[in-house]
Amino acid sequence: LNVVHGAKDTVNFICDAPDIKAISFVGSNQAGEYIHARGSANGKRVQANLGAKNHGVILPDADKESTINALVGAGFGAAGQRCMA
DSSP: OOOOOOOHHHHHHHHHOTTOOEEEEEEOHHHHHHHHHHHHHTTOEEEEEESOSSOOOOOTTSOHHHHHHHHHHHHHTTTTSSOOO
């Protein structure tokens, strides 16, 4: 596991390097779509969480009020200072 900060040259290196087999990205839609396209074209598994945080799926039979309360609490309970997943 590595956390890498950088610009386009860094992204291209990660997407093109044959020893890197998977990429997980959190950030903007534009950057994520680029990383997904380039990484996938090079045979990498790419996971991209674009433009949002705390994704959740609420199924039709869920208790919507308690589920939404739980999602909001998990997303904002620590004021963004830690991951509560």
